[in-house]
Amino acid sequence: xxxxxxxxxxxxxxxxxxxxxxxxxxxxxxxxxxxxxxxxxxxxxxxxxxxxxxxxxxxxxxxxxxxxxxxxxxxxxxxxxxxxxxxxxxxxxxxxxxxxxxxxxxxxxxxxxxxxxxxxxxxxxxxxxxxxxxxxxxxxxxxxxxxxxxxxxxxxxxxxxxxxxxxxxxxxxxxxxxxxxxxxxxxxxxxxxxxxxxxxxxxxxxxxxxxxxxxxxxxx
Ligand SMILES: NC(=O)c1ccc[n+]([C@@H]2O[C@H](COP(=O)([O-])OP(=O)(O)OC[C@H]3O[C@@H](n4cnc5c(N)ncnc54)[C@H](OP(=O)(O)O)[C@@H]3O)[C@@H](O)[C@H]2O)c1
Numbered sequence: 408x409x410x411x412x413x414x415x416x417x418x419x420x421x422x423x424x425x426x427x428x429x430x431x432x433x434x435x436x437x438x439x440x441x442x443x444x445x446x447x448x449x450x451x452x453x454x455x456x457x458x459x460x461x462x463x464x465x466x467x468x469x470x471x472x473x474x475x476x477x478x479x480x481x482x483x484x485x486x487x488x489x490x491x492x493x494x495x496x497x498x499x500x501x502x503x504x505x506x507x508x509x510x511x512x513x514x515x516x517x518x519x520x521x522x523x524x525x526x527x528x529x530x531x532x533x534x535x536x537x538x539x540x541x542x543x544x545x546x547x548x549x550x551x552x553x554x555x556x557x558x559x560x561x562x563x564x565x566x567x568x569x570x571x572x573x574x575x576x577x578x579x580x581x582x583x584x585x586x587x588x589x590x591x592x593x594x595x596x597x598x599x600x601x602x603x604x605x606x607x608x609x610x611x612x613x614x615x616x617x618x619x620x621x622x623x624x625x626x627x
Contacts, residue, residue: 411425412475413435445464446463467491475577478528480505497535501532537570540598541577
């Protein structure tokens with residue numbers, strides 16, 4: 408089984424994914440700016456899961472120990488976090504689930520300077536890292552409901568077919584359907600759907616609006 412490091416796994420979105428993958432047998436490392444915080448959150452998640460599934464490390468050590476690195480931090484922390492782990496990600500897949508929101512306008516699409524957070528990640532990390540964009544449209548609230556599948560498809564965008572397939576597999580392990588959504592530059596659209604979902608949450612007074620792709624033979 409692969410080792411996954413979730414940078415920012417101490418937060419809302421990363422924690423749900425971490426516990427789901429741990430339950431499926433992946434070795435999961437919670438990453439944080441502070442090793443003690445990562446260790447504490449890993450202990451809390453282990454207590455919730457009832458076993459010693461997860462460990463915690465500082466982001467740099469977590470990335471170094473992983474086969475696949477997952478980045479789960481707010482957009483304001485995106486570039487600084489990537490700069491800190493760049494050397495430890497070379498030759499690996501980095502899954503970017505960052506949405507380039509611009510608080511307080513989180514219900515409006517914000518296109519960052521590099522068009523998408525995932526494209527910015529690729530430019531910053533260099534060609535030896537394969538960036539895959541995924542999970543931007545999945546609500547943390549739904550992810551935390553560990554006893555059920557998540558009612559949301561996951562658009563997976565990448566320029567490398569093998570890396571995309573590996574992440575579609577991770578999506579399934581976390582209880583969702585991963586959809587090949589084309590090249591990494593399509594992350595512009597995937598990232599832009601999230602502010603729309605946040606608007607829908609407010610307009611319809613719900614917490615976890617998601618997306619479904621229709622017309623496919625692949626079962627949900
Ligand atoms: N929440 C959702 O429902 C949801 C849904 C889809 C996509 N997303 C995307 O997923 C990413 C993570 O979301 P989240 O809700 O999990 O965020 P979060 O809980 O606010 O933050 C996640 C982690 O990022 C680190 N962090 C926060 N501020 C930072 C800063 N200024 N500098 C460096 N690190 C910082 C913290 O880890 P340490 O303090 O341990 O370093 C924190 O625990 C975001 O890009 C978000 O848009 C979220």
